[in-house]
Amino acid sequence: MLGLWKTWKALEAKGIMGINRRNADYVLKYNKRHLYPIVDDKIITKERAIEAGIHVPEMYGVISTEKEIDKLHEIIGGRTDFVIKPAQGAGGDGILVIADRFEERYKTVSGKIISHEEIEHQISSILTGLYSLGGHRDRALIEYRVTPDQIFKSISYEGVPDIRIIVLKGYPVMAMLRLPTRQSGGKANLHQGAIGVGVDLATGVTLSGTWLNNKIKKHPDTTNAVDGVQLPNWHGFMKLAAGCYELCGLGYIGVDMVLDQEKGPLILELNARPGLNIQIANDCGLTHRAHAVEARLAELEAKGVQEDAEERVRFTQELFGHAHPAER
Amino acid sequence: MRSLNLHLKVLITLLVGLGILITAYQIFILGIPVTEDETDDLWNIDAKVEFQANPREPVKLQMFVPPLKQDYVSLNESFISNNYGVSINRADGNRKVTWSARRASGKQTLYYRLVLTKRYSGEQSKAKGPIFRDSIPVEGAEKIAAEALLAPIRQHSADVETFISETIKRVNNSNDDNVKLLLGGDTTTASKAKAIELLLSIAHVPMERVHTIRLASDIQQSPELWMRSFNGEKWLYFHLETGEQGLPADRLVWWIGDGDLVSLEGGKQAQVNFSLNNSEMNAIRLAKLTDENTDAGFLEYSLYGLPLSTQNTFQIMVVIPVGVMLILILRNLGGLQTLGTFTPVLIALAFRETQLGFGIILFTVITTLGLSLRSYLEHLKLQMLPRLSVVLTFVVVLIAVISLLSHKLGLERGLSVALFPMVILTMTIERLSITWEERGGGHAFKVALGTLVAATLAHLLMSVPELVYFVFTFPAVLMIMVGFMLAMGRYRGYRLTELFRFKAFLKD
Numbered sequence: 001m002l003g004l005w006k007t008w009k010a011l012e013a014k015g016i017m018g019i020n021r022r023n024a025d026y027v028l029k030y031n032k033r034h035l036y037p038i039v040d041d042k043i044i045t046k047e048r049a050i051e052a053g054i055h056v057p058e059m060y061g062v063i064s065t066e067k068e069i070d071k072l073h074e075i076i077g078g079r080t081d082f083v084i085k086p087a088q089g090a091g092g093d094g095i096l097v098i099a100d101r102f103e104e105r106y107k108t109v110s111g112k113i114i115s116h117e118e119i120e121h122q123i124s125s126i127l128t129g130l131y132s133l134g135g136h137r138d139r140a141l142i143e144y145r146v147t148p149d150q151i152f153k154s155i156s157y158e159g160v161p162d163i164r165i166i167v168l169k170g171y172p173v174m175a176m177l178r179l180p181t182r183q184s185g186g187k188a189n190l191h192q193g194a195i196g197v198g199v200d201l202a203t204g205v206t207l208s209g210t211w212l213n214n215k216i217k218k219h220p221d222t223t224n225a226v227d228g229v230q231l232p233n234w235h236g237f238m239k240l241a242a243g244c245y246e247l248c249g250l251g252y253i254g255v256d257m258v259l260d261q262e263k264g265p266l267i268l269e270l271n272a273r274p275g276l277n278i279q280i281a282n283d284c285g286l287t288h289r290a291h292a293v294e295a296r297l298a299e300l301e302a303k304g305v306q307e308d309a310e311e312r313v314r315f316t317q318e319l320f321g322h323a324h325p326a327e328r
Numbered sequence: 329m330r331s332l333n334l335h336l337k338v339l340i341t342l343l344v345g346l347g348i349l350i351t352a353y354q355i356f357i358l359g360i361p362v363t364e365d366e367t368d369d370l371w372n373i374d375a376k377v378e379f380q381a382n383p384r385e386p387v388k389l390q391m392f393v394p395p396l397k398q399d400y401v402s403l404n405e406s407f408i409s410n411n412y413g414v415s416i417n418r419a420d421g422n423r424k425v426t427w428s429a430r431r432a433s434g435k436q437t438l439y440y441r442l443v444l445t446k447r448y449s450g451e452q453s454k455a456k457g458p459i460f461r462d463s464i465p466v467e468g469a470e471k472i473a474a475e476a477l478l479a480p481i482r483q484h485s486a487d488v489e490t491f492i493s494e495t496i497k498r499v500n501n502s503n504d505d506n507v508k509l510l511l512g513g514d515t516t517t518a519s520k521a522k523a524i525e526l527l528l529s530i531a532h533v534p535m536e537r538v539h540t541i542r543l544a545s546d547i548q549q550s551p552e553l554w555m556r557s558f559n560g561e562k563w564l565y566f567h568l569e570t571g572e573q574g575l576p577a578d579r580l581v582w583w584i585g586d587g588d589l590v591s592l593e594g595g596k597q598a599q600v601n602f603s604l605n606n607s608e609m610n611a612i613r614l615a616k617l618t619d620e621n622t623d624a625g626f627l628e629y630s631l632y633g634l635p636l637s638t639q640n641t642f643q644i645m646v647v648i649p650v651g652v653m654l655i656l657i658l659r660n661l662g663g664l665q666t667l668g669t670f671t672p673v674l675i676a677l678a679f680r681e682t683q684l685g686f687g688i689i690l691f692t693v694i695t696t697l698g699l700s701l702r703s704y705l706e707h708l709k710l711q712m713l714p715r716l717s718v719v720l721t722f723v724v725v726l727i728a729v730i731s732l733l734s735h736k737l738g739l740e741r742g743l744s745v746a747l748f749p750m751v752i753l754t755m756t757i758e759r760l761s762i763t764w765e766e767r768g769g770g771h772a773f774k775v776a777l778g779t780l781v782a783a784t785l786a787h788l789l790m791s792v793p794e795l796v797y798f799v800f801t802f803p804a805v806l807m808i809m810v811g812f813m814l815a816m817g818r819y820r821g822y823r824l825t826e827l828f829r830f831k832a833f834l835k836d
Contacts, residue, residue: 007827007831010834011833011834016822018820018822018823019663019823019826020821021821024818129711130711191768213830280832283833
């Protein structure tokens with residue numbers, strides 16, 4: 001009992017955020033329920049992002065009824081690689097990634113050859129809500145296939161690694177790189193077994209990682225060290241994430257982004273209830289950082305000014321970046 | 329945000345305060361028993377009146393009956409008599425029943441029955457009585473004897489109370505010559521009362537005779553004579569033999585004054601027999617009975633005012649918040665993962681019908697089989713609605729098979745599966761399989777186990793009879809619970825499981 005109380009006090013001192021605090025002080029306070037559809041439906045997210053001039057994987061087309069499946073040929077056109085996703089899917093289910101064409105057939109990333117009819121069946125399943133939360137009717141989204149930057153090849157197993165940044169009222173407060181593992185089946189969700197690696201907000205250099213609630217230094221599949229890797233175009237990621245506040249209006253979100261070989265940082269999706277394991281990956285609690293941002297907001301409000309994305313990024317980078325002399 | 333917090337605090341304080349106040353009022357002011365096992369004594373008093381009626385003469389029999397303005401509440405009163413008219417009149421704080429008949433002959437028997445209880449008496453009216461009386465005139469030897477007795481009594485007493493008890497003690501001292509003279513050789517209580525009255529009257533202290541019945545079952549008894557006197561504030565009761573003051577709790581005043589218990593015209597040999605017996609009665613049921621017989625309508629607007637069958641339903645319903653609160657604690661404080669908030673409570677309700685042990689086995693077996701069927705259907709790539717329908721049908725068939733098998737094996741338990749648990753089972757399977765798809769088998773297993781644990785705990789808690797009774801009788805407790813739930817709504821501390829989840833932080 002006493003041990004638990006000590007643990008409690010120690011966690012509190014470190015500013016570790018628990019689920020109750022996240023829900024009460026951040027998710028419920030800053031995320032208005034009626035804005036949830038914006039982040040739950042990937043098509044709406046994408047449309048909003050395009051309007052706001054934020055980079056997303058290019059959308060080739062949307063299929064929302066069975067009849068529109070006939071338009072698939074038209075949508076694909078001459079493209080050799082593309083991704084088909086359910087708009088409201090969760091956990092990466094129902095996603096079909098076509099890497100190449102082979103004769104009149106298609107080849108998935110894992111090398112399986114499938115026919116056009118099979119793709120149509122997959123889309124039909126998406127439409128009936130097979131992959132959506134609660135089985136609602138859904139829409140299928142056909143979009144650009146992201147090719148991860150070479151930098152990740154050494155520390156990633158397979159699948160597409162992504163970068164998650166927690167954004168509070170437009171201020172990026174914490175970041176991590178999510179690496180799929182053999183266990184996570186190529187998916188980048190931490191609770192499915194992916195690795196989270198903390199990222200220094202100021203420099204974009206990776207820190208140590210977390211895997212199944214433990215701290216790790218090496219990727220379990222590739223055994224390469226995960227820390228000390230410089231992520232390219234880091235400032236681009238930060239700016240992109242900070243801009244998402246204006247995009248969706250939700251005050252506390254997790255922004256998932258990828259680094260495409262050609263197009264640079266792209267937004268994949270937004271999450272209105274981002275997980276808490278990012279704290280283990282960064283070996284740092286979220287509460288203190290969130291309080292600092294809230295204090296800054298109150299200060300700015302008193303002055304009657306608002307900061308733009310660039311200023312917000314600079315603020316958090318100065319305050320939370322490990323390279324900052326004050327913290328060393 | 330601060331004003332919101334203040335708002336919440338005020339609301340919580342209000343709800344909890346109100347809940348505690350109402351419950352305290354019910355317990356301490358209305359005296360509603362806190363547990364169901366509490367019982368109260370219920371007294372059945374029968375007074376049997378027998379007499380020989382004179383032929384060809386109208387009969388009129390009057391008898392005192394208890395005045396009912398005491399600590400006791402009458403639940404039922406009946407006058408059993410054939411061919412007699414019955415009327416009740418009140419006089420001088422007494423009640424008198426009059427039985428009358430134009431003609432009666434031979435041996436007559438009349439019954440008076442009173443059912444009463446000690447609880448839930450209404451407010452006592454303020455006592456009033458005389459504090460002065462004129463002396464009874466006495467002459468000669470008696471006067472000298474009385475004065476000789478009074479001198480030491482005055483010396484040894486301080487007030488009315490001590491004066492009277494001293495007088496009673498003196499009168500009971502049969503070796504005293506003065507007393508012998510006053511009693512004139514008659515040592516019955518009645519004669520003592522007369523002597524005491526004489527002595528007190530010389531000191532201008534008024535007294536009244538009080539005829540009492542002892543609430544004790546199965547003993548032969550006749551009314552015992554006591555006396556009382558008003559000291560300006562309240563009536564003081566005295567036992568005439570011992571001089572002890574205060575009426576014991578088991579004494580019931582039958583009538584007051586000098587009159588005889590029975591007065592009879594047109595008959596002879598009137599005789600009254602008392603027989604008493606007591607029974608115990610469930611306190612809350614008794615409260616309801618008294619409620620009907622007194623003006624206090626405090627149970628009128630409680631859940632006991634509902635028809636019995638509705639009451640039974642409500643007894644289940646009022647504990648649902650208790651179960652929900654347990655789930656809330658397990659989830660938000662403990663960090664136990666369950667399927668939604670209400671599924672465990674619903675399963676706990678289903679356990680009511682299946683019994684716990686059997687329910688757990690049934691749920692595990694059916695859910696496992698249902699899940700494996702669903703994962704098989706997964707391969708067929710069916711749409712949701714047809715898939716759900718198949719699962720539901722499968723659950724029905726499965727339950728039918730289990731019922732049939734257990735019936736053949738002589739286990740009646742299997743038949744206890746009602747409609748309600750079946751729907752819950754199907755829902756659980758569907759939700760569990762969604763969890764399985766979204767978050768993987770390990771997580772689904774964890775959630776299923778958490779749900780089962782939470783449901784079992786909730787079931788155990790919700791079937792504690794004392795708790796059910798308490799919440800049902802004092803529904804204001806729900807307000808206190810809402811206050812707690814509101815407070816939980818802004819709880820920001822860690823969950824128990826998080827202390828382990830974030831252990832990695834403490835390793836360095």
